[in-house]
Amino acid sequence: MEEMENINGNKIIWKTENFVAVASERPLVSREEGGHIKIHASGDKYRFDSNLDFTPDLLLEEKRLSQMICEAFVKAMKKRGIDIIRLNFFEAGNWAWKPDKEGNTKKPFFHEHIFGRTVDAKKQKWPEAHIFQIGQQDFMMILNL
16 A cells, blocks of 8 residues: 655645645544545645635635545545435634743644544534633644644
8 A cells, every 4th residue: 555645744635726625633623533534735835824814716625625625534434334414614723823831923824624423422522512622832733734
């Protein structure tokens, strides 16, 4: 079996000209609880602050990638015995403005989290909102694509 290409420990699932979809080495939601995929800009990830920076063509490219990845994600999870009943999308970036111990902030960048939802989840109960029980430093490390 061929080794998947990765970026900073995140396995690349699919790339387009301007975006990349990755499976995190440290997902915010485990596979058994529904799974977690991220999409961000390829190359210089800081070139987009949010999807408001996209041209209409870039918006279509990112949404089509999201749609294709989600269709494959649901099928792959079903093969593993996990029935995804809903997908949640979350465009993040707020924590880039939180100062670190030295008072510095990071430059934000567009990244979209995709979380699978399953009725069998033990921690991420359906239909309640996700609960991320991790510290800010761990969260920042996970987001550092």
